[in-house]
Amino acid sequence: xxxxxxxxxxxxxxxxxxxxxxxxxxxxxxxxxxxxxxxxxxxxxxxxxxxxxxxxxxxxxxxxxxxxxxxxxxxxxxxxxxxxxxxxxxxxxxxxxxxxxxxxxxxxxxxxxxxxxxxxxxxxxxxxxxxxxxxxxxxxxxxxxxxxxxxxxxxxxxxxxxxxxxxxxxxxxxxxxxxxxxxxxxxxxxxxxxxxxxxxxxxxxxxxxxxxxxxxxxxxxxxxxxxxxxxxxxxxxxxxxxxxxxxxxxxxxxxxxxxxxxxxxxxxxxxxxxxxxxxxxxxxxxxxxxxxxxxxxxxxxxxxxxxxxxxxxxxxxxxxxxxxxxx
Amino acid sequence: xxxxxxxxxxxxxxxxxxxxxxxxxxxxxxxxxxxxxxxxxxxxxxxxxxxxxxxxxxxxxxxxxxxxxxxxxxxxxxxxxxxxxxxxxxxxxxxxxxxxxxxxxxxxxxxxxxxxxxxxxxxxxxxxxxxxxxxxxxxxxxxxxxxxxxxxxxxxxxxxxxxxxxxxxxxxxxxxxxxxxxxxxxxxxxxxxxxxxxxxxxxxxxxxxxxxxxxxxxxxxxxxxxxxxxxxxxxxxxxxxxxxxxxxxxxxxxxxxxxxxxxxxxxxxxxxxxxxxxxxxxxxxxxxxxxx
Amino acid sequence: xxxxxxxxxxxxxxxxxxxxxxxxxxxxxxxxxxxxxxxxxxxxxxxxxxxxxxxxxxxxxxxxxxxxxxxxxxxxxxxxxxxxxxxxxxxxxxxxxxxxxxxxxxxxxxxxxxxxxxxxxxxxxxxxxxxxxxxxxxxxxxxxxxxxxxxxxxxxxxxxxxxxxxxxxxxxxxxxxxxxxxxxxxxxxxxxxxxxxxxxxxxxxxxxxxxxxxxxxxxxxxxxxxxxxxxxxxxxxxxxxxxxxxxxxxxxxxxxxxxxxxxxxxxxxxxxxxxxxxxxxxxxx
Numbered sequence: 001x002x003x004x005x006x007x008x009x010x011x012x013x014x015x016x017x018x019x020x021x022x023x024x025x026x027x028x029x030x031x032x033x034x035x036x037x038x039x040x041x042x043x044x045x046x047x048x049x050x051x052x053x054x055x056x057x058x059x060x061x062x063x064x065x066x067x068x069x070x071x072x073x074x075x076x077x078x079x080x081x082x083x084x085x086x087x088x089x090x091x092x093x094x095x096x097x098x099x100x101x102x103x104x105x106x107x108x109x110x111x112x113x114x115x116x117x118x119x120x121x122x123x124x125x126x127x128x129x130x131x132x133x134x135x136x137x138x139x140x141x142x143x144x145x146x147x148x149x150x151x152x153x154x155x156x157x158x159x160x161x162x163x164x165x166x167x168x169x170x171x172x173x174x175x176x177x178x179x180x181x182x183x184x185x186x187x188x189x190x191x192x193x194x195x196x197x198x199x200x201x202x203x204x205x206x207x208x209x210x211x212x213x214x215x216x217x218x219x220x221x222x223x224x225x226x227x228x229x230x231x232x233x234x235x236x237x238x239x240x241x242x243x244x245x246x247x248x249x250x251x252x253x254x255x256x257x258x259x260x261x262x263x264x265x266x267x268x269x270x271x272x273x274x275x276x277x278x279x280x281x282x283x284x285x286x287x288x289x290x291x292x293x294x295x296x297x298x299x300x301x302x303x304x305x306x307x308x309x310x311x312x313x314x315x316x317x318x319x320x321x322x323x324x325x326x327x
Numbered sequence: 328x329x330x331x332x333x334x335x336x337x338x339x340x341x342x343x344x345x346x347x348x349x350x351x352x353x354x355x356x357x358x359x360x361x362x363x364x365x366x367x368x369x370x371x372x373x374x375x376x377x378x379x380x381x382x383x384x385x386x387x388x389x390x391x392x393x394x395x396x397x398x399x400x401x402x403x404x405x406x407x408x409x410x411x412x413x414x415x416x417x418x419x420x421x422x423x424x425x426x427x428x429x430x431x432x433x434x435x436x437x438x439x440x441x442x443x444x445x446x447x448x449x450x451x452x453x454x455x456x457x458x459x460x461x462x463x464x465x466x467x468x469x470x471x472x473x474x475x476x477x478x479x480x481x482x483x484x485x486x487x488x489x490x491x492x493x494x495x496x497x498x499x500x501x502x503x504x505x506x507x508x509x510x511x512x513x514x515x516x517x518x519x520x521x522x523x524x525x526x527x528x529x530x531x532x533x534x535x536x537x538x539x540x541x542x543x544x545x546x547x548x549x550x551x552x553x554x555x556x557x558x559x560x561x562x563x564x565x566x567x568x569x570x571x572x573x574x575x576x577x578x579x580x581x582x583x584x585x586x587x588x589x590x591x592x593x594x595x596x597x598x599x600x601x602x603x604x605x606x607x608x609x610x611x612x613x614x615x616x617x618x619x
Numbered sequence: 620x621x622x623x624x625x626x627x628x629x630x631x632x633x634x635x636x637x638x639x640x641x642x643x644x645x646x647x648x649x650x651x652x653x654x655x656x657x658x659x660x661x662x663x664x665x666x667x668x669x670x671x672x673x674x675x676x677x678x679x680x681x682x683x684x685x686x687x688x689x690x691x692x693x694x695x696x697x698x699x700x701x702x703x704x705x706x707x708x709x710x711x712x713x714x715x716x717x718x719x720x721x722x723x724x725x726x727x728x729x730x731x732x733x734x735x736x737x738x739x740x741x742x743x744x745x746x747x748x749x750x751x752x753x754x755x756x757x758x759x760x761x762x763x764x765x766x767x768x769x770x771x772x773x774x775x776x777x778x779x780x781x782x783x784x785x786x787x788x789x790x791x792x793x794x795x796x797x798x799x800x801x802x803x804x805x806x807x808x809x810x811x812x813x814x815x816x817x818x819x820x821x822x823x824x825x826x827x828x829x830x831x832x833x834x835x836x837x838x839x840x841x842x843x844x845x846x847x848x849x850x851x852x853x854x855x856x857x858x859x860x861x862x863x864x865x866x867x868x869x870x871x872x873x874x875x876x877x878x879x880x881x882x883x884x885x886x887x888x889x890x891x892x893x894x895x896x897x898x899x900x901x902x903x904x
Contacts, residue, residue: 023799030801031718037710038719040771041731048741051748106644114638115645117425123645125893130652132885134829136856137878140863141655144662144871186651193648210462210525212420214476214532215452217634224475228466240736247738249832250860274740274832281744281836297744301737308736312729449627481626 052301055294058287067295073260073276075284080292082299084260088177088270089303092252093245095181095266096188101238103185104192109222111193112200113208124197131190139254142183147174147255150182155267170265173257178266180256184248188241195240199233199318200226236314243307247300249274273300369436371396371536371566372417372454377431379412379421386412389431390592392585394536396436399558399567401581401598403574405618408587410570414538417568418454419447435535452480455534459541461521463513463528470509472524476532491531499527500557519550526557530565537561539569543576555580574614578602586610656882663879666872676842676858682869686877688844689858692759695845696838696854697824699763700770704827705820708774712816715775716782717804728779734772742768743833751837759845759852762838766827773826777819781812818896825888829881831856855881 059067063080070081107127111120151174162168203226211225227234257269258279271279273296284290372394379387387409394400402410415421416429419440433440440450463472473492482488492509496502501523505516513524522542529537539558543551558567558580571577577584578598585595586609594601594610605611612618674685715724746765751757785808793803809816831854834840838852840861845852855877862874 023802027799027801030804031714034710034714034718037707038712038714038727038775040707040711041727041734041775044734044768044771045730048737048745051745052741055744055748103644103647106641107648110641110645114641123649126649126652129886129889130648132825132829132889133652133655134831134856134881134885136829136831136859136863137655137659137882140859140874140878141658143863144875145654145658189648189651204462206458206460206462207464209420209423209458210464210528212423213418213451213456213458214479214528215448215450216479217448217630219634219637220479220630222637224464224479228464231466243736247736247740249738249740250856254860254863274738277740277744278832278835281747282839294744297741301741304736304738304741305733308733311736312732446631448631479630481629 048301052294052298056291056298058291059295060291062288063292063295067292068299071262073271075280075286075289075292078288080288080295082273082296084262085271085273085276085296086299087262088180088256089246089272089274089300091177091266091270092180092184092256092272093242095178096184096245097238097242099182099185100188100192100241104189104237104241105196105227105234107189107193108196108200109226111197113218113222113226124194127190127193130186131194135187135248135250136254138183138187139251142179142251142255143175146183147179150174150179159267166264167266170267172267173269175255175257175269176267177256177261177270180252180270180272181266183251183255184245187248187251188244191244192237192241195237195315196234199230199237199315202233202318203229230318232314233318236311236318239307239311239314243304243311246307247274247304249278253278273297273303369396370394370434371436372568373432373434373437374417375432375434377413377416377429377433379409379416380428380430381424382426386590387416388590390587392592392595394566394568395583396566397562397564398582399562399569399580400583400585401577402568402570402585402587403572403577403613404587404593405613406572407589409590410587411540413587414456414540414568414570417536417538418451418456420451420456422447452476452532453534454536454538455529455532456538457522457525457529457540457542460545461518461525463516463521463524465512465514467513468510469505469513469516469524472513473527473531476528480532495527495531496524498530498561499523500553500560501527517550519546519553522546522550522554523557526554530561534565536566536568539567541570541572544572551576574602586613588613659875659879659882662872663875663877666876667879671873671876675844679865679867679870684873686853686855686858686873686880688841689853689855689877690880692838692841692845692853693828693855695759695848695852696762696766696834697828699759699848700766700827701820701824703764703767704770704774704823707771708820708823709778709816711771711775712778712782713804713809715779717800717808728776731772731775735776738832739765739769739830740832740835742766743835743837746833746837754849756849757837757839757851759838759848759850762834762852762854763848765833765837766830769827769830769833770823773823774820777822778812778816781815781819782808784815785811814896818892821888821892821895825885825892828888829856829885831860835860855884 059080063070067080067082068086069083070079071083072079072081073084074080111123115123151172155172155174155178159168159172207225207229208221211221216224252272253275256271256275258271258275259269260276261268261270277293277296277300281290281293284293370393374393375391377387377390378385390413402413404410412421417433421427421429429441435450435453439445440454464475467475470492473495474488477488477491493502493506496505501520504520505511505524513521516524522545526537526542543554546554555576558569561567562582569577569581581598583596584598584601586593586601586605586607588609594605594607596606601610602614605614670683671685671687672690673687674683675688676686677684711727715727719727742765745768746761750761750764754761789807789811790803793807794800798806834854834857838854838857840857841851841853859874859877859881862870862877865871
């Protein structure tokens, strides 16, 4: 064992004898092994894009651009339009965001500025536990508990009060866009809350003090010094939540009704990209049908990747700007 | 402003000067008042037996002094002596720390600021604060930063806001530099300008007292001297309490000086006396640079 | 001094109201957790018996039967997924932490985070194309692969985060003693960070144990015990799903029981992880 090598950097000591060259090969080999594993990220990315493209080739060839605008999804007549699925995905995700973002940011404000110190960690842990509940369990609960409750109590009230809006017209089935939106909201709450909390925590205390020193009330301090400062990061948290909502499959499948639908009524059963694939994949007869489902997957992948890239950029630029400013 | 070291100062007091520039403006004479003895000058803030605790740890021990109105009072002392805590207790900012506890009495123009029916929000509007590191709100423009305190208080009238903006920026000696770009983001200013912006922001709500916590410590010498000039000008209309670890600054800019050590008020008196003939040995040791 | 008292009362009231609203938000966010635990126990606990854990599903309509095969199936799939996910994820994390340039590593991290957001059903489709189609049938291999795909970016990021925390001085001391870099990593750095790595792996496994969508057309499900890995295999989330949407009351009831078991498994896992990692901090301080 060499004991006379001075540590100058974290690179391997210079080889002094033939005994070292064996290590050099091992070093190289290990490094290559690790590099290969790290590049698996790139491989996975390429793999998923390639396989989905390959699988949807038939359908792309057949339907072309009409696929995205087509309103009719009828496997029997070989008509495959993706619009109902895109519609369902977007609407249910938007409903989820409308509910989850205010709740999540409000909770984040509570956790960073308002809650007593002793409560903060336990509450944060509870919210993390929420994130650990599997999608299928949410779907089960949504189907047997939430949906009947909403159908019996909440929806009729909504229809009575807001029935003048086409959103709340139409027969109330229970399963449908709105229920899916509510379940999605519950599922994306943990990530929106925890990212928002991180974002709010990185606002420098000096900003809060500046507002307090001017004689601002507690809420005014939050509004002026914290929320507006953290705008971009909070928006990133919302976009992260959106990305999660778009890809959610099981809970949505169980409460949305799985009927291709494009329309105004939020009570109507519908379908999302993910739920459509989940529902019909094992029953797809014929190559074109299967290929159309692969194409739905391609659209889903594209949408998710785009939204997630946007979210990553927003959250990263906010937090690095903060660490740079504080340093 | 010229500062001359009088050769008679055998104690090599750093920056001590018998000739004070305030000879140009008539001032009410004030006796040093370490205790609540009768002072002919008006006390803006009178502090009696103030003790501050953070949990079990006592940071300030039984401090009593009177801050004279329309004068500059400097708080000096080595790090950790409690100067910042003292300053923050004057506008109840220490309450932002949950384990902070205050005993004693502080009166702002004879009103107890710690009484049960006085809210911290009101106190902080009447006693403004400027921090060590400038902290303008980055999402607001220069003009918006100045008027934020006014807008919070419900003043929406555009012309009133514009008038106050100009007045405050002039008082902070920043108007000429920014009058053409009031809509520019506040963070586009230099460090010294940002600090003056924070001063303008604090002045806009017309506080009765202005607290400054080492306002120039993060600035270069040129910006520092501008701040000191500013303090001298503001003295005509405002009561100023400034914490500083720079003794030359205290000697140059203040009328009274309080020396704190290990949480106690060791000595309080006119600045010239503190720096040329202090009564306590600890004060003398500190101002002559033997420690701290 | 132009503070009007009405403005002040308004400001105070607004502050109280909006801060109160934030408390309400926090309550509303925690509420679903309580509700779900309550219903799981209320509806599922009564169906838990020995037959549930050891039996297999009975034909539709007949009462009784269990989810023993599904529970075992989940464990088997986790094992398969780990064979893919752990080596690739850990070694990839090692690369990001110990080797690599700033730019490459930045890209890898970025894309790993993006991959973490890819819907799990898409991974099922990839495994379908890669395994099910050539094998002309559903299998545990396909299910394991799909789950492994999900594990890789997760384990990669958590491993890297933990390895970066190992103090530089450990590596320097080892290298100064003449250890080659690979040995430094394997014998010094990895063992120091082992607890954190295991934590990350367990978390990934917990996440993947609850996945249903990627298994829908890879593992597919099995109403009996799986005999070899090239066969379809049951999994707990899959079973819960098919029982939940079925029109038989008895199956619905068992779905709740299965969900209770699944949630208990994942909660115990995250609890264990938390206790485990706390032990790590105590050791290092």
